Amino acid sequence: MKKRWMVSLMAVAMAVSMAACGKSSGGGTENAGSSAPAGTTAAEAGASGETQAADAGEPVDGGVLTISLSSSPKNLDPVKYTGTYESQIIGSVCDTLVEYNSSLTEIMPSIAASWEVSDDGKEYTFKLRDDVYFQPGQYQDGRQVTAEDIKYSLERSHELSAMNRLDMLDHCEVISDTEVKCVLENPNAVFLTALTDAGNVIVPKEEVEGWGDDFGTHLVGSGPFALKEFKLDQQATLVRNEKYWAQKPHLDGVVFRPVSDGNQAVNALRTGEVNVATSLTGEAVQVARDDDTVKLLEMPGLHVSYLYFNMVNGPTKDPKVREALIKAVNVEELTGGVYQYGEAVPASLPLPPGSWGYDEAVKAEVPTYDPEAAKALLAEAGYPDGFDLNLYISNTPTRVKMATLFQAYLQQNLNVNVNINTSEWGTFSEIGASGQADVFGMSWTWYPDPYFFLNKLFYSGEIGSLGNGQGYNNPEVDKCLENALLTTDQNERADLYKKALALIVKDMPGIFYANENVEWGVTPNVQGLVQRADGKVKICTTDINVWLSK
Secondary structure, X not given: OHHHHHHHHHHHHHHHHHHHOOOOXXXXXXXOOOEEEXXXXXXXHOOXXXXXXXXXXXXOOOOEXXXXXXXXXXXXXXXXXXXXXXXXXXXXXXXXXXXXXXXXXXXXXXXXXXXXXXXXXXXEEEEEOOOOEOOOOOOOOOOEOOHHHHHHHHHHHHHHOOOOOOOOEEEEEXXXXXXXXEEEXXXXXXXXXXXXOHHHOOOOHHXXXXXXXXXXXXXXXXXXXXXXXXXXXXXXXXXXXXXXXXXXXXXXXXXXXXXXXXXXXXHHHXXXXXXXXXXXXXXXXXXXXXXXXXXXXXXXXXXXXXXXXXXXXXXXHOHHHHHHHHHOOOHHHHHHHHXXXXXXXXOOOOOOOOOOOOOHHHHHHOOOOOHHHHHHHHHHOOOOOOOEEEEEEEOOHHHHHHHHHHHHHHHXXXXXXXXXXXXXXXXXXXXXXXXXXXXXXXXXXXXOOOXXXXXXXXXXXXXXXXXXXXXXXXXHHHXXXXXXXXXXXXXXXXXXXXXXXXHHHHHOOEEEEEEEEEEEEEOOOEEOOEEOOOOOOOOEOOOOEOEEOO
């Protein structure tokens, strides 16, 4: 019986995969080490590896780089963005005060040339470069970036960020045109890392206030490329910023285009319509591997795919029900069914192995697959005949496959009827943050610091944001997470995060089923591109300058 059930599940996965590949609509979610040659497999590259397309000859100027995104960006206003799709564009148009290096091991200067931290860890004083200029816009003509812009942008993020990306900030003080002090509410070990996020880029007040609600389609920053045009669900067109402070970009421009179907993205690579295809999954990964005209860059990502249970309302507020749902799903089979081409590995914890807060020992505390025990738990909770459950996902092929398999497991093992609700990313992210979903499925990817996973997904102060849309609230976990921000000693912080991780797993808030790789397809003429574990596409920085060979 078990073998027959496993075969039927795989048949479902294959059928869903074939159906999903034909869809054109999109939706979806949303670091240092040794280098690895193009085409290196994720396993060979290593968990903290860095992959770079091989350069061919001397760089040349000119050409437009076209990048496909697996879903359509919704809004480019930094304080409103919720997915990685927006951040790719924002990061090419705007600069942050500081930036991570490509290997995600060190914070580097950007608009800030240097900084000092007070003894109590609550004040950060930044000295700014004096050669950074905004791109000309409708309401300013390309003026110099000053400390007033830092104050305005960071305080705006603190007040309005949809993801609470700068919640540790209290206020900023302008010392001079080129010096600004950021005052925190409490010492916070991740403040500099938070400043590297695309939600905390520096923007001109005139453009934000001039455009109002339309600033998200008329983004202006000081980055290597200026936004020429943004057409929702079509493309974002960027042109070279001739006054970029770091170095002159080799490219004339960049186009970001949503292509939700991976096979279509690979075909676009073959024809030259697209130069870089991000977030490849499914059959498209194997097609790119097997095609000599396409380079596949892959490395383990800082990523977790998961199903989150509502902790406040409905049947899943009962821990017995949550445990039953976890025990009803064979995670290894589920992951194998969703990622049939090695694009991910099975997971069990809400923190990726590439994070320094990861604790292998905690995996033993995660409930294992046991359908009979799951049935007994559900009966004890008062649901011997099952119940109806609404699952919300974005409409990407990967999420659809996962949802279909999850539905099959719960129907077969628990007589729980799962209603699958799909939508594009913008609508989905609003539902996920609302606290109204019985279960929602998505993924999370960020930096190696555990804060960007555990604090954002499980801290009670994040309830109401997309990260903690399920309403998770555990005072013991809060205490661990808060204390981890009061010290800069990484070993002490790691111990606190590991303690929090164990407490979170004990609460059984969801099923954390996969760690995805970063999978990019590129055309052979793309030179100087560096792949990062956080999935960011960097086109021109102080040490990167992508170009197209002839």
